[in-house]
Amino acid sequence: MTTYQKILVAVDLSSESKLVLQKAQQIAGPGADLHVVYVQEPMDNVYVGIVPQSAAFSGLGDLEAQLGEELKEKLGALGKEFGLPSECLHILRGSPAHEIHRFAKEHASQLIVIGTHGQRGLQLLLGSTANSVLHGARCDVLSVRIGAAR
C-alpha cells in the first residue's frame, strides 16, 4: 500500500509519543524498518545563554547522566509496548533537528514522523521542532498533530 520502508519516528517521550508511533506503524509497509529516536539536548545548551557562569553547571554532568538513564528506560518501555527491538531505539545528544536530519541521512530514511503541537505558549517551543525538522529534511515528513484542537 505504501512505499515507506525506512521510517524514522522522532519522539519527545511524552504520553503523546504513543499516538505518533501508532501513526508511523499504520503507515509503515510490511516488514518496514522503523527507528525511534529521542534527542536529548545538552542542558548547558539550554541554560548557558541565560546564566553563563553559574556554578550549578559543575553538577550538570551527573544530572544529565542520570536523566539519560531514565530516558533510556522510558524509551525501552515504549519500544516494548510497540514490539520494537532495542536496536531500533536510539537516544541521541545534540540539537533535535540537526540530529534527526543526520540520523535520517545515515539511515537513508524515506519518512520522518514527528509530533506537532499547536502554536500556543509553551507548545510553541515544541511545535517549532517539527518546523525545524521540515526545513532541511531530505525526505518526506509526516507531522502528527497532537494535543487539543484536533
Next chain:
Amino acid sequence: MTTYQKILVAVDLSSESKLVLQKAQQIAGPGADLHVVYVQEPMDNVYVGIVPQSAAFSGLGDLEAQLGEELKEKLGALGKEFGLPSECLHILRGSPAHEIHRFAKEHASQLIVIGTHGQRGLQLLLGSTANSVLHGARCDVLSVRIGAAR
C-alpha cells in the same frame, strides 16, 4: 493499514504534483475520500505591493479568468490520470495556507498532503507554503519532498 480516510492533497499543478498525488493515494485507506486542491492566488495580491497604482491592473480580471480556465483544464487532466471524479477537484482563490486550512476544516480532513521543495532561491517561496500549511493545521500534514537532493 492506515486510518486516513479523508485526505486533502494540495497541488501547485507543476509536473511534480503527480508525485504528491501518488504518495497521497498510497497512504489513503481503501475507499478513502481524496480531494485535490489548487489555490489560485489573486494577481493583485501578488503585485499590488510592488506597483500599487499600475494601470495594468485594469486588465487583470480577464487575465485571471483565462488563467483560471487553463488551471481548471490542467487540474481536470491530473484528476483523470489518477481516476478521481471531478467533484473531488477544486480550484480555490485566496491565500494558499489560509484556503487549505479552511477547506480542511470544512471537509474534516484527517491529513493534508503537500509538496515541499528545498529552501533555495525561487524554491524558498514554494517551500514556504508547506511551512505555512504546517502552522495552524488542525490535522496531520505529510510534506512530500520534491525536486533534487532527495
